[in-house]
Amino acid sequence: MKNFWREILRFLAKKANSIQVLSSLLAIVFGMLFGLLVMLIVNPADAFPGFFTILTGPFQAGMRSFGNMFYRATPIIFTGLSVAFAFRTGLFNIGATGQFTIGAYIAVYIGVHWGFLGPFHWAVAIFFALIGGGLWGALPGLLKAFRNVHEVVSSIMLNYVAMYLMILMVKRTVFFGDHARSLAIQDSAELPKWFLGSIFPGSSINIGIFIAILFVAVIHIILNKTTFGYELKSVGFNKDAAKYSGMNEKRNIVLSMAIAGAIAGAGGAVFFLVGGRYLHVNAVLMQQGFTGIAVALLGLSAPIGVLLAGIFYGFLELGGLFLQGFDFTREIIDIIIAVIIYFSALSLFLQKFVASYIKRKTEEDVEIAEGADIK
Amino acid sequence: MDYVIEMIDITKEFPGIKANDQVNFKLKKQEIHALLGENGAGKSTLMSVLFGLYQADEGHIKVRGQEVDIRNPNDANDLNIGMVHQHFKLVHNFTVTENIILGSEDTKYGMLTYQNARQKIKELSDRYKLKVNPDAKIEDISVGQQQRVEILKMLYRQAEILIFDEPTASLTPQEIEELMKILKGLTKEGKSIVLITHKLNEIRQVADRCTILRKGKSINTVVVKDTTNEQLAEMMVGRKVVFELEKTKAKPKDTVLQVKNLSIKQKEGSKLLVKNVSFKAKRGEILCIAGIEGNGQTELVYGLTGMMPIQEGSILLKDNDITGLSIRNRSLTGLSHIPEDRQRHGLVLDFTLENNLILQNYFTSKFHHRGFLKFEAIRENAERLIDQFDIRSSRGPISLARSMSGGNQQKLILGREIDRNNDLLIAVQPTRGLDVGAIEFIHQQLIDQRDQGKAVLLVSLELDEVMNISDRILVMYEGELVGELDPSKIDEKELGLYMAGSKRGEIS
Numbered sequence A: 001m002k003n004f005w006r007e008i009l010r011f012l013a014k015k016a017n018s019i020q021v022l023s024s025l026l027a028i029v030f031g032m033l034f035g036l037l038v039m040l041i042v043n044p045a046d047a048f049p050g051f052f053t054i055l056t057g058p059f060q061a062g063m064r065s066f067g068n069m070f071y072r073a074t075p076i077i078f079t080g081l082s083v084a085f086a087f088r089t090g091l092f093n094i095g096a097t098g099q100f101t102i103g104a105y106i107a108v109y110i111g112v113h114w115g116f117l118g119p120f121h122w123a124v125a126i127f128f129a130l131i132g133g134g135l136w137g138a139l140p141g142l143l144k145a146f147r148n149v150h151e152v153v154s155s156i157m158l159n160y161v162a163m164y165l166m167i168l169m170v171k172r173t174v175f176f177g178d179h180a181r182s183l184a185i186q187d188s189a190e191l192p193k194w195f196l197g198s199i200f201p202g203s204s205i206n207i208g209i210f211i212a213i214l215f216v217a218v219i220h221i222i223l224n225k226t227t228f229g230y231e232l233k234s235v236g237f238n239k240d241a242a243k244y245s246g247m248n249e250k251r252n253i254v255l256s257m258a259i260a261g262a263i264a265g266a267g268g269a270v271f272f273l274v275g276g277r278y279l280h281v282n283a284v285l286m287q288q289g290f291t292g293i294a295v296a297l298l299g300l301s302a303p304i305g306v307l308l309a310g311i312f313y314g315f316l317e318l319g320g321l322f323l324q325g326f327d328f329t330r331e332i333i334d335i336i337i338a339v340i341i342y343f344s345a346l347s348l349f350l351q352k353f354v355a356s357y358i359k360r361k362t363e364e365d366v367e368i369a370e371g372a373d374i375k
Numbered sequence B: 001m002d003y004v005i006e007m008i009d010i011t012k013e014f015p016g017i018k019a020n021d022q023v024n025f026k027l028k029k030q031e032i033h034a035l036l037g038e039n040g041a042g043k044s045t046l047m048s049v050l051f052g053l054y055q056a057d058e059g060h061i062k063v064r065g066q067e068v069d070i071r072n073p074n075d076a077n078d079l080n081i082g083m084v085h086q087h088f089k090l091v092h093n094f095t096v097t098e099n100i101i102l103g104s105e106d107t108k109y110g111m112l113t114y115q116n117a118r119q120k121i122k123e124l125s126d127r128y129k130l131k132v133n134p135d136a137k138i139e140d141i142s143v144g145q146q147q148r149v150e151i152l153k154m155l156y157r158q159a160e161i162l163i164f165d166e167p168t169a170s171l172t173p174q175e176i177e178e179l180m181k182i183l184k185g186l187t188k189e190g191k192s193i194v195l196i197t198h199k200l201n202e203i204r205q206v207a208d209r210c211t212i213l214r215k216g217k218s219i220n221t222v223v224v225k226d227t228t229n230e231q232l233a234e235m236m237v238g239r240k241v242v243f244e245l246e247k248t249k250a251k252p253k254d255t256v257l258q259v260k261n262l263s264i265k266q267k268e269g270s271k272l273l274v275k276n277v278s279f280k281a282k283r284g285e286i287l288c289i290a291g292i293e294g295n296g297q298t299e300l301v302y303g304l305t306g307m308m309p310i311q312e313g314s315i316l317l318k319d320n321d322i323t324g325l326s327i328r329n330r331s332l333t334g335l336s337h338i339p340e341d342r343q344r345h346g347l348v349l350d351f352t353l354e355n356n357l358i359l360q361n362y363f364t365s366k367f368h369h370r371g372f373l374k375f376e377a378i379r380e381n382a383e384r385l386i387d388q389f390d391i392r393s394s395r396g397p398i399s400l401a402r403s404m405s406g407g408n409q410q411k412l413i414l415g416r417e418i419d420r421n422n423d424l425l426i427a428v429q430p431t432r433g434l435d436v437g438a439i440e441f442i443h444q445q446l447i448d449q450r451d452q453g454k455a456v457l458l459v460s461l462e463l464d465e466v467m468n469i470s471d472r473i474l475v476m477y478e479g480e481l482v483g484e485l486d487p488s489k490i491d492e493k494e495l496g497l498y499m500a501g502s503k504r505g506e507i508s
């Protein structure tokens, strides 16, 4: 057993980014343990069964739960991908929330009013949400490129602008006054389930997850296989070298923010093109954008990583739902997620820790082995 | 024997390469001990092990006879070991004092110790004749002074054993002269010094002993005054080396670059850094812009390549007016540029070697098809240039640029720019940080470019380089061209007079 562990560590020590992956996993473990601690403090008797429930969330009710896990992961994969993409190009898109909100409103508007589109209804709604989110994302990009305003500052402000704009527009165009929410979208605007309905019977899953995977694939290809991605990454890693080689930094900043915004906007559409979900007119920022930051960090800013981290998030959320069966509020899950965010933000530190652990272990073992030889 | 440092059988392996292979290195008290070896021989790695940045896989270290375990730079600090890195690690908008106390214990008492620290730094600076103003901002002082700040930092932390990794690579000859005096002075005060350098004359000037590394192994330790430069070079590369350039007389042809009345300012309202400069560079010649650092050469190059806006004047490249063109379009008109600051401009450190090699032409049809990168072509390109320019790294094309040795990073840039075969090659300090063999090779490449009918514009602070390979010299002083010289008709002394601004001549 010990030998096996050592071999694994040896192998990891040789792989370049395994340390990063390990530190992400470690962030998860710490987050979960911290959650357990909180549960023990709040309600010691139910803590362990509750924790067990979180861990086994989706396995509780068979395929239906799995379907719901993917369903919950979907919007977060979008916002996570948006943040991760911007990260890779050297920008911090804290405005995913605003872009998500804009996309959501546009999708709902089209969903309510544009019934004439028939079978194309939902697709057109997503398309315009994507454009709207993209334009919204381009704003901080333009401000940064031409006015040197830091994207974090402008996109935080734009988050609020987006929220109030959404409230205003909902009230004007798609308001259902009795319930202080948006009108229901038409059936043709709801995302279809296709065969997913029969694989995951009884679950809310729809083809949103496929759209998310499609986006992940496209962004992965852009970043890793194209000259465009090469340019974006060059600017992200070293602006001065990008300038030296004649890349147009301003254009890249604007494009990059626009693409990030488009992804988040599409996420907003996918989230709201669902029967029974409405835009509310409370002045509260949508949380998906912020959760996306955590998922991007946890996924090491790689599209595939974001996909996995997003699904993990869906898993936790589901666990949180089941947790309500015990005497816990589902905020426990939020705490766990928050801790994971902090730990993944501290991932540099964790990386060091993991690296030195691997080093120490492999070295100690060598010493032990050598010592044994002498005896 | 009194050794302050003994490194015994040190082995350090990186994925794909043994950077140090059973290396032995012993430093005596109060000596200056040079470390010599080709680019990538493992010099920086060995000293990083001593300084606690890396841990050795095998071997052990004794400090003043005690076996020690140095796990991080703090441990090294506690053992009174200090290091000045190949690339300085100073915070640019902080003052000298702030940089020096950064990360050392005293800061926890806040303002009070700031004044104490400032006083102490002043005293140290006076005592070792470093002439550093503790209140100056790093961004406002010269590279030479920045280096002295690094030295002060070590002294401030009571280092007794000082490691210098290529300290002279970015200094002017005058600054080098001063540094050598400082080093001598430090040993008189009881310090022991390790000096990594590629310059044999510096070793001869100050070092007592020299340890030679080759491909990760320690080859020999010799007493400098009993050894000739030829012997040192031979031990370093493992065969006899001939220092001889094949250089025929230049046959200048038509003009490639014509600069007319060029003036450049840093910012609106500030003073001119380049003043009314006019000159021509022709096919088939190596034209050198010589001068002491900070006399406008950097800005002149930025102006020519488009990295900085110009105030006045025009630039013609092969009869095209490129004055208003973007960096990319100038480069496409036929301009290659080996930048002065390799890590800032020349490389994306987090890209692989092969990806860095396409930085200037990733957008050409050679490397993409409808926007998709051609990975095979990129790999082939890398393999060809690695071979041609002897770029050494741990994992070949997929090595991260960050993990490459300083000299090999430089070779990467040189290979990329020379291979573009443009009509004008602007080379700023092209051989900075290269070993003697690589310098000869690059000089030969520059001469070959010239002989193929290219114009080479060389900007160099290195007098040897200026005298040996240029065909015509323009001296720059305080932003102006103050002399046009023929290297075969003058000596270094006279060139020095022009560079110092005490002599002026005519420009054709």
Ligand SMILES: Nc1ncnc2c1ncn2[C@@H]1O[C@H](COP(=O)(O)OP(=O)(O)OP(=O)(O)O)[C@@H](O)[C@H]1O
Pocket: B014, B015, B017, B018, B019, B037, B038, B039, B040, B041, B042, B043, B044, B045, B046, B392, B393, B394, B402, B403, B404, B405, B406, B407, B408, B433
């Ligand atoms: N962090 C690292 N990861 C992987 N390989 C490394 C790393 N650091 C150094 N190397 C490799 O180890 C070898 C020795 O590098 P080192 O920097 O010690 O050379 P050097 O003698 O200082 O050369 P130079 O004169 O060019 O500075 C090189 O092949 C380099 O690519």
Ligand SMILES: [Mg+2]
Pocket: B043, B044, B045, B086, B165, B405, B406, B407
């Ligand atoms: Mg080095």
